[in-house]
Amino acid sequence: MTTTTATLGSTLRSGFQRWQFWLLLLVLGLLSVALIQSLNDEDMDRFGLQNTALDGYAALAGVLEDQEVQIHSAASAEIARDLMTEHPEAPLVVLSTGDIPEAAFSEGLRGRDQRPVVLLSEGPELLGALYPEGPASYAGNHPGGGSSAALEAGAQCPVDAAVNAATVQAPGALFFSDAPGCFTGFTEDTGAAQMLIETEAGLLFGGPAAFTNQNITDAGHAALALWLFGAEDDLIWYTPMGLDTLDEQQWASPMDFLPDWVIPLAWWLLLCVLVMMLVLGRRPGPVVGEPLPVQVPGAETAEGRGRMYQSANAVDASARTLRSAHLIRLARLLRLGAAPQEASIVDAAARQIRRDPAQLEGLLARQPRSNSELVAYAQALAQLEDEVQRAALNPHSLAHPAGGARTGLGAEQTSTDRTHPNRQQGKNTSND
Amino acid sequence: MVLTRRFLYVALGLSAVVVVFPTPGALLGCAVLLILLAAADMVLAGSPRSVRVERVPTAGVRLGQTTTASTVVHQEGARPLRGQVKDGWQPSAGARAQISPIRLGPVRSTGPGGSAAKIQTARIQTALRPTRRGDLHSEHLSLRSIGPLGLAGRQVTHRVRHTLRVLPPFHSRRHLPSKLQRLRELDGATAVQIRGAGHEFDSLRDYVRGDDVRSIDWRATARRQSSQGQHLVVRTWRPERDRRVIIALDSSRTSAVRIEDEPRLDSGMEAALLLGALAAGAGDRVDYFSFDRGISSQARSGMRGDLLHQMAEAMSTVEPRLVEADFSQLPGQIRAISSQRSLLVVLTSLDSGSLEEGLLPVLPALTQRHLVVLAAVRDPELDRRARARETAGEVYRAAAAERALIEKEALRRQLASLGVEVVEAAPHQLPPQLADTYIRLKASGRL
Structure with a gap:
């Protein structure tokens, strides 16, 4: 039993480890999508003033802005009321996309002042909220758009805007009214009804779809829009939301929908978490320390000195040090004894690699002035040492000394020459 | 007090009760039930205090080898004890499974008088693979006794020390057969x-x-x-037999320097062990000591037992100390060991600072009476740095490395002029090279 559990657990663990990267990638991907979604504040609402999609009002808002009409948006009745107080002359547009204004606001609309009001609604809700029992009523839906005939303003139309617009060709609502209206259409059930009627609360237009980005250029839509909304410099644009109609009493806590046992269970699980902390947090014994030994990295002094050379730009000192180091090694390579003269080292080295001693002297006497010169100098020294080393390892170079190198024969030269056969002999002896 | 995972599962299981009876009373009832269960289990658990912990001495082990540390737990309580025990070895002891289960029966009286009690014992074995040299400790043994329900228990820590001595690894042992063979050829x-x-x-x-x-x-x-x-x-x-070889290992601040993968002190130990084993094999008397401000460890072939083991035991606890070595005491210490001419091998560093002020002034007194060999670890990193010449930064570092090498070279010459043999090699090369120097000196009769 235990074995099975362990196997299952280990299988899960190894599976998780194998897919860890992809799982992580998936989670990251989901998180980034969610983040992008949450950061995206583009207006996607139907008939939204910033919505640039086909069903948006961005074109209308843009044109009105060009006409120097400033649109004040209000998302709630409270804001709308404040704006109305702020701009007493500004026309009010109430655009209903299914939601209705709160009762008090509707009441205020019915007993309105001289402010022009345009009510936009493609359904019966707004009218129902304003006049539950007449004098006007919802007649039905007008299919509009496409092949269906445009609605004429009609001879009896009392609204200048509608007369100037002449026709609309958009889907929407038709209303019955005692007073004459405009854009008469025919529903299947009830016969003739108007898309634009005058009520006490204001003009009620049943085809807000006419002003969308898609339809604004059709028929007389643009003219109607400009006549309706472009009369004043300020325009209050109120779009009722569902929240407006909810009273404080109507607010429901999500807790109300939860089963009774959730709260006690949450408390109990909290207790379980505490227990888990106690269970897992209990150490099986005291913490054990490890007395660590002292250790210092090896080349620390050299590293520190190198940094100091660099920060002080010690080109001269570095060049001198490198030169001395190479001379010492060359002397050892050429077996020139304990403390040979520099000239003898140069001579011996030049002979070894068949170069002009003056050239080597020139190289050694070079005094670098900048970092790049120092690097070149250091590399040239290293190369010289490599060449001498190669020549010393290759016995043929000793057998045929170059004629040119013999020009400056001195005491050191003869002594060096004498050294070579000895060395050769010594080698032979040891090989025996 | 200890709560087990089973206690947690029981608590989680009781959430079903909370779901079925979602009242504060049920919640409280469940909590009280849990507390009662835990308390009962704790009371019924065998007392972890009434045991006696006995540490079984563990023989020293070479670094890199494995060993087992044993501890015997004697039951002295009346109730059976069931649970876990944790041996508190320090991390570098490399304990594989520190927590092991334990089950002890109760102390039962066998006779009617109850005088002869049978004590139950349990042997706890911990496999160890040490990763550090020296004396490694387990300061305590924690005993967790779980009740009969397995929900809760009691835990007590018994502070009884267990020590494991970890000897130097002596990797250079592999050179020993060939060097001994050369000695025999020489003989x-x-x-x-x-x-x-x-x-x-x-x-x-x-x-x-x-x-x-x-x-x-x-x-x-x-x-x-x-x-x-x-x-x-x-x-x-x-070749002469019964010569004296004195190995002095510097454990001062310069020995703390890590070269390649080990501190200079450890490389010195390897070299000292190989030389000690070789010299003892050649019939010489070997004395070893390490020093910083005074002598920190000592071994000699006159002592009982194998010299190599003596040296390894003595070295095992030596750690580098961040103090300057006091070389002025060296002649006195050598004199105390032997008055006759000896081969004195000083394992230190060719560090101009410490040597010029410390060792050089006392060298004439030493070279006068003894043959002195100075063995030091060469840092291959310096050579690598001296060769790197690609960028300005590298060239400056190369110059600094060359400067260090020049100083070392000057020091070598100075030492050579005083008649001191200098052996300088990379960490892994030092032991065989020192052994070669010893064989060469022996062959040439200079010992």
Whole structure:
């Protein structure tokens, strides 16, 4: 039993480890999508003033802005009321996309002042909220758009805007009214009804779809829009939301929908978490320390000195040090004894690699002035040492000394020459 | 107090009760039930206090080897004890499974008088693979006793110390057979080049090319004249035995420097162990000591037991100390060990600062009486840095490395002028090279 559990657990663990990267990638991907979604504040609402999609009002808002009409948006009745107080002359547009204004606001609309009001609604809700029992009523839906005939303003139309617009060709609502209206259409059930009627609360237009980005250029839509909304410099644009109609009493806590046992269970699980902390947090014994030994990295002094050379730009000192180091090694390579003269080292080295001693002297006497010169100098020294080393390892170079190198024969030269056969002999002896 | 995972699962299981009866009363009831269960289990658990912990001494082990540390737990309580035990080894002891289960029966009285009690015992074994040299400890043993329900229990920590001595690894052991072989070849097989009063005549043999012509025994050659021709006969000399070799290991601040993958002190230990084993094998008397401000460890071949083991034991606890070595005490310490001429091997660093002020002033006193060999670890990193010449930064670092190498070279010459043999090699090369130097000195009769 235990074995099975362990196997299952280990299988899960190894599976998780194998897919860890992809799982992580998936989670990251989901998180980034969610983040992008949450950061995206583009207006996607139907008939939204910033919505640039086909069903948006961005074109209308843009044109009105060009006409120097400033649109004040209000998302709630409270804001709308404040704006109305702020701009007493500004026309009010109430655009209903299914939601209705709160009762008090509707009441205020019915007993309105001289402010022009345009009510936009493609359904019966707004009218129902304003006049539950007449004098006007919802007649039905007008299919509009496409092949269906445009609605004429009609001879009896009392609204200048509608007369100037002449026709609309958009889907929407038709209303019955005692007073004459405009854009008469025919529903299947009830016969003739108007898309634009005058009520006490204001003009009620049943085809807000006419002003969308898609339809604004059709028929007389643009003219109607400009006549309706472009009369004043300020325009209050109120779009009722569902929240407006909810009273404080109507607010429901999500807790109300939860089963009774959730709260006690949450408390109990909290207790379980505490227990888990106690269970897992209990150490099986005291913490054990490890007395660590002292250790210092090896080349620390050299590293520190190198940094100091660099920060002080010690080109001269570095060049001198490198030169001395190479001379010492060359002397050892050429077996020139304990403390040979520099000239003898140069001579011996030049002979070894068949170069002009003056050239080597020139190289050694070079005094670098900048970092790049120092690097070149250091590399040239290293190369010289490599060449001498190669020549010393290759016995043929000793057998045929170059004629040119013999020009400056001195005491050191003869002594060096004498050294070579000895060395050769010594080698032979040891090989025996 | 200890709560187990089972307690947590029971608590989680009780959430079903909370779901079925979602009242504060049920919640409280469940909590009280849990507390009661835990309390009962704790009370019924065998007392972890009424046991006696006995640590079984563990033999020293070389670094890199594995061993097992044993602890015996004796039951002295009346109730059975069931649970876990944790041995508190320090991390570098490399304990594989520190927590092991334990089950002890109750102390039962066998006779009617109850005088003869049978004590139950349990042996806890912890497999160890130490990763550090020195004395490693387990300061305590924690005993967790779980109740019969397995929900809760009690835990007590018994502070009884357990010590494991970890000896130096002695990796250079692999060089020992070949070096001993060379010593044996040397023994009576070489015509030594320097004749001295102290050299013991060994045998006569035919001359071979390379032998010192001065060692030809003309009288014996005359006796070997035959019809085939002339046979030259040389005398051979047995290298000296019973010489004294004193190994001084510097454990001061310079030994804390890590070169390649180990501190200078450890490389020095390897070299000292190989040299000690070799010299003891060659019949010399070996004395070892490490020093910083005073002597920190000591071993000698006169002591009981194997010298190599003695040295390893003595070295095991030596750690580098961040103090300057006091070389001025060295002559006195050497004098206390031996008054006769000895081979003195000082394992330190060729660090101009510490040597110029410390060792150089006392060297004449030492070289006068003894043959001194100075063995030091060479840092290959310096050579690598000296060769890197690609960028300005590298060249500056190369210059700094070259400067360090020049200083070392100057120091070597100074030491050589004082008659000191200097052996400087990379960490892994130092032990065989020091051994070679010893063999060379022995072969040339300079010991």
